Amino acid sequence: xxxxxxxxxxxxxxxxxxxxxxxxxxxxxxxxxxxxxxxxxxxxxxxxxxxxxxxxxxxxxxxxxxxxxxxxxxxxxxxxxxxxxxxxxxxxxxxxxxxxxxxxxxxxxxxxxxxxxxxxxxxxxxxxxxxxxxxxxxxxxxxxxxxxxxxxxxxxx
Amino acid sequence: xxxxxxxxxxxxxxxxxxxxxxxxxxxxxxxxxxxxxxxxxxxxxxxxxxxxxxxxxxxxxxxxxxxxxxxxxxxxxxxxxxxxxxxxxxxxxxxxxxxxxxxxxxxxxxxxxxxxxxxxxxxxxx
Numbered sequence: 001x002x003x004x005x006x007x008x009x010x011x012x013x014x015x016x017x018x019x020x021x022x023x024x025x026x027x028x029x030x031x032x033x034x035x036x037x038x039x040x041x042x043x044x045x046x047x048x049x050x051x052x053x054x055x056x057x058x059x060x061x062x063x064x065x066x067x068x069x070x071x072x073x074x075x076x077x078x079x080x081x082x083x084x085x086x087x088x089x090x091x092x093x094x095x096x097x098x099x100x101x102x103x104x105x106x107x108x109x110x111x112x113x114x115x116x117x118x119x120x121x122x123x124x125x126x127x128x129x130x131x132x133x134x135x136x137x138x139x140x141x142x143x144x145x146x147x148x149x150x151x152x153x154x155x156x157x
Numbered sequence: 158x159x160x161x162x163x164x165x166x167x168x169x170x171x172x173x174x175x176x177x178x179x180x181x182x183x184x185x186x187x188x189x190x191x192x193x194x195x196x197x198x199x200x201x202x203x204x205x206x207x208x209x210x211x212x213x214x215x216x217x218x219x220x221x222x223x224x225x226x227x228x229x230x231x232x233x234x235x236x237x238x239x240x241x242x243x244x245x246x247x248x249x250x251x252x253x254x255x256x257x258x259x260x261x262x263x264x265x266x267x268x269x270x271x272x273x274x275x276x277x278x279x280x281x282x283x
Binding site: 053064067071075076077080081102105106110152156157 | 177184198200205208211235268275
């Protein structure tokens with residue numbers, strides 16, 4: 001080890017660099033270049049995480065209100081029938097309430113089950129089929145429910 | 158197996174398990190519920206006939222279970238939001254879980270008569 005401390009470069013490097021003999025340029029690590037691959041995925045999982053919390057808060061109000069009306073007030077489940085449904089859907093307020101509840105609950109539940117499938121189905125093929133079934137059932141149920149709310153006819157016969 | 162190495166979970170894990178189980182159960186009910194409601198587009202008789210099964214004592218018990226699942230999922234969901242967004246949430250997650258359980262027990266006791274009253278009258282006479 002040399003006692004010479006005037007150079008910042010240790011003896012291992014050997015050659016001393018100057019204007020005529022510049023050090024090789026080393027690219028900074030993690031620097032974005034033309035060869036850096038573009039991000040392969042967006043923020044979907046974060047959006048899904050946020051959606052679960054936002055829709056959850058709204059659903060607490062919508063679903064508990066729905067339960068209170070259907071199962072607790074005015075004789076509970078005993079009063080429910082076609083006439084009761086017709087009476088409630090005569091009001092746009094309850095139509096919007098039920099429509100919002102349908103969409104938020106289905107999407108909230110669909111994303112919840114997607115997480116469960118991702119957690120427990122270990123084979124890629126199993127995941128593919130289970131999620132295919134889940135998405136098919138979800139789209140079908142949302143469309144059916146939406147159609148029923150919009151085309152409800154109290155004088156069906 | 159040596160003693161004391163199996164993780165049996167604490168409040169955090171079991172509330173997570175219960176949140177999953179109740180969530181999946183509620184989702185399956187939701188499918189059935191949209192389908193039975195869709196019968197209002199078939200005929201009033203078809204709808205009333207299916208809704209009549211919802212008024213039997215056995216299904217009333219299932220409805221009480223549905224209320225139990227929804228109330229827990231709703232209350233614990235609010236706790237999860239508090240854990241995620243409130244700066245002191247993670248520190249108080251256990252206390253919040255027992256608060257959730259306490260509110261849930263009170264609400265379930267209060268739901269006994271409104272949800273199961275009609276079934277009790279049918280079974281034991283008014």
